[in-house]
């Protein structure tokens with residue numbers, strides 16, 4: 001599905017100083033930020049920035065101090081006026097708007113959360129959250145009702161009448177968030193919103209933001225100088241240096257395909273196992289056999305593909321039923337039994353967003369590849385040891401497809417290793433997908449048609465996914481051990 005562009009930033013440059021034209025002309029002649037400052041005493045805040053933000057994504061702007069993050073964020077609502085360029089929100093160019101139009105757009109579409117909370121210390125939580133609505137002239141009853149809703153959304157219900165001075169840092173930032181949400185804006189601009197918090201509280205707030213994003217589906221532009229934070233919460237990250245965007249990509253793209261040596265150095269120290277997740281290391285689940293097929297079909301498929309086990313699925317949505325060993329299929333053929341009666345149905349399953357560091361112990365303990373399933377138990381992919389090791393070992397310069405190629409050959413070996421091993425009595429499901437298998441369907445499907453048919457049964461997406469979802473509080477609880 002095509003992504004809807006919510007914000008478009010086009011050729012935006014910002015010069016701080018009284019003679020921006022001179023600075024811009026020097027920029028166009030290729031002079032650096034420092035050279036321009038030496039010559040003109042004008043500071044380049046942003047240099048020809050271009051990007052798009054999609055509806056409903058968390059887009060992180062990150063970079064070192066002074067790289068232009070806050071300037072860029074503030075240009076998006078024109079708290080800072082760009083010197084050149086356009087900023088379009090829902091297709092409307094805000095750089096050309098009159099003060100009244102701008103006010104309306106800010107009010108209806110944009111909410112902002114600041115690092116230092118920017119709260120009124122002597123007011124209650126409720127009055128702080130309702131403050132933005134108050135200055136818009138919204139009647140008391142309506143603004144309190146909206147404010148109470150926002151307070152509940154950020155988990156502060158019961159604290160409406162507390163004074164700001166009575167709150168912890170984390171709670172204060174929730175108030176800031178509630179205030180930004182009170183008007184139900186489409187877009188949240190968050191400027192180092194969690195940087196002032198203690199590490200544990202900060203981590204909690206990141207989890208809560210992800211959970212909140214799941215519920216309310218806002219477009220969030222989040223400024224951070226912390227790479228771990230960016231990797232954790234960002235759908236995509238824009239990395240800035242000296243007022244320029246040096247790379248935009250998913251966390252994994254930034255990791256595996258750094259645009260230059262600056263980006264490589266930036267990501268050098270990061271723990272790869274926290275960046276990759278099940279979806280990014282799984283391989284296509286092929287071949288598959290329908291639960292309604294006979295053992296002869298399963299044996300033929302395993303023979304054709306040179307494998308000794310095969311995943312058994314049901315219906316066009318390839319709902320996972322179990323795994324079948326070739327020896328059991330042969331036995332079923334001899335005894336006239338069904339696949340279902342001889343397959344192993346209790347196999348280890350993980351959710352697609354389970355991070356690699358949580359997958360490693362599971363795969364080490366498992367006799368089978370791990371099945372990656374979604375909430376409706378659709379088999380999305382399988383993970384074998386080789387894939388995990390490949391992702392961990394890959395250096396920053398290597399490209400994603402190299403891993404996939406290596407995975408494919410290692411998968412084969414790993415699947416072979418399953419052969420002949422006695423299935424365990426019970427195996428476990430880790431992750432959030434814990435649904436029970438439903439009743440068998442009537443139709444028979446074969447692997448290729450299973451993979452290629454139906455609206456949501458397409459191939460495993462090539463685009464790599466990160467572990468951001470796994471840190472959501474509701475999903476962390478999904479790590480409890482369950483029988484699949």
Ligand SMILES: Nc1ncnc2c1ncn2[C@@H]1O[C@H](COP(=O)(O)OP(=O)(O)OP(=O)(O)O)[C@@H](O)[C@H]1O
Nearest residue numbers: 016043044045064065066067068069070071072225
């Ligand atoms: N009001 C201003 N007047 C002059 N220069 C400014 C002004 N605001 C920002 N700058 C300069 O613009 C550049 C970008 O600053 P900005 O605050 O956007 O960076 P940042 O990446 O957000 O940094 P930090 O993480 O330290 O907040 C810096 O060189 C800064 O000194």
